[in-house]
Amino acid sequence: MYPTLVLRHLLPLLLILCASQPAAGRPLRVVVAVSDLGAIAHEILGPNATITVLAKATQDPHFVDARPSLILDLNRADAICVMGLDYEVGWLPVLLQGARNAALQKGAPGYIDTSTMITPLDVPRGPIDRSMGDIHPGGNPHFTLDPRNGVRIARGLALRFAAIDPAGKATYQKNAEAFAHRLEGKIADWERLLAPFRGAPVVTYHRSFVYLLTWLGLVETATIEPKPGIPPNPAYVAQLIQHMRAQHVRIILQERWYPSSTAALIGQSAGGKVVLVDGMSTGDSYIDHIDQLVHAMASGLS
Numbered sequence: 001m002y003p004t005l006v007l008r009h010l011l012p013l014l015l016i017l018c019a020s021q022p023a024a025g026r027p028l029r030v031v032v033a034v035s036d037l038g039a040i041a042h043e044i045l046g047p048n049a050t051i052t053v054l055a056k057a058t059q060d061p062h063f064v065d066a067r068p069s070l071i072l073d074l075n076r077a078d079a080i081c082v083m084g085l086d087y088e089v090g091w092l093p094v095l096l097q098g099a100r101n102a103a104l105q106k107g108a109p110g111y112i113d114t115s116t117m118i119t120p121l122d123v124p125r126g127p128i129d130r131s132m133g134d135i136h137p138g139g140n141p142h143f144t145l146d147p148r149n150g151v152r153i154a155r156g157l158a159l160r161f162a163a164i165d166p167a168g169k170a171t172y173q174k175n176a177e178a179f180a181h182r183l184e185g186k187i188a189d190w191e192r193l194l195a196p197f198r199g200a201p202v203v204t205y206h207r208s209f210v211y212l213l214t215w216l217g218l219v220e221t222a223t224i225e226p227k228p229g230i231p232p233n234p235a236y237v238a239q240l241i242q243h244m245r246a247q248h249v250r251i252i253l254q255e256r257w258y259p260s261s262t263a264a265l266i267g268q269s270a271g272g273k274v275v276l277v278d279g280m281s282t283g284d285s286y287i288d289h290i291d292q293l294v295h296a297m298a299s300g301l302s
């Protein structure tokens with residue numbers, strides 16, 4: 001409702017801004033849905049580009065407040081980078097519609113869906129309906145938590161940014177390769193650190209760590225949400241405590257943006273540690289984000 005209201009006031013201004021872009025030779029203006037993509041884009045584009053992140057790093061990206069100021073950011077942008085797989089379906093389409101920026105509409109070179117650069121996990125087989133919870137029909141959208149996907153996204157973004165800004169092609173490719181090289185070195189370190197825990201059972205809050213756990217050979221045996229997006233009831237919590245005891249689950253891995261009281265209760269009753277982590281990069285560095293995640297898990301499992 002309110003994007004329409006805002007548009008009525010902002011439309012004259014938006015049209016002036018439309019007319020002034022894009023300018024060849026100036027640094028790109030890129031909007032990203034989430035901060036992991038912002039941190040990777042920052043590595044590729046360098047310090048001169050303007051990168052605006054729509055979802056705050058401390059906010060669950062399934063639910064973002066569609067603030068009117070975001071429409072203005074989108075109107076001025078050369079590209080939008082999304083996770084895709086319907087991760088942003090609840091809030092991004094209305095913002096993109098309000099922004100009236102032809103360069104950013106689906107199918108345009110400036111609409112960059114990073115899920116096309118990776119292989120999705122959890123692709124549902126057979127029909128899906130609302131009784132199954134918040135299922136994503138194209139697969140699980142939490143793919144930035146496997147750093148091998150970080151490498152793929154970096155290379156994919158370099159190609160897509162070069163298509164919009166051919167003058168920057170060599171720089172984007174050089175930056176992407178330098179980043180991929182650093183990240184691959186860290187991936188080897190992280191794999192060594194977690195190798196002793198291969199096969200360990202882990203309970204998570206939401207099914208958001210499947211890429212991370214699959215990469216490291218850990219096993220998600222249960223989630224605190226009985227179905228994606230559905231909070232647990234007391235009977236389910238009691239079952240989960242039994243499950244954790246029976247399976248000797250040592251850690252509950254959970255993003256800080258979910259309520260932590262249930263995890264604390266389950267952890268206490270079942271003798272497991274609650275490991276709270278950032279679901280997205282809180283600083284400029286994607287490598288720091290994954291590094292903190294991996295070290296938090298290693299210390300929880302030790």
Ligand SMILES: [Zn+2]
Pocket residue numbers: 062141142206207208228
């Ligand atoms: Zn999810």
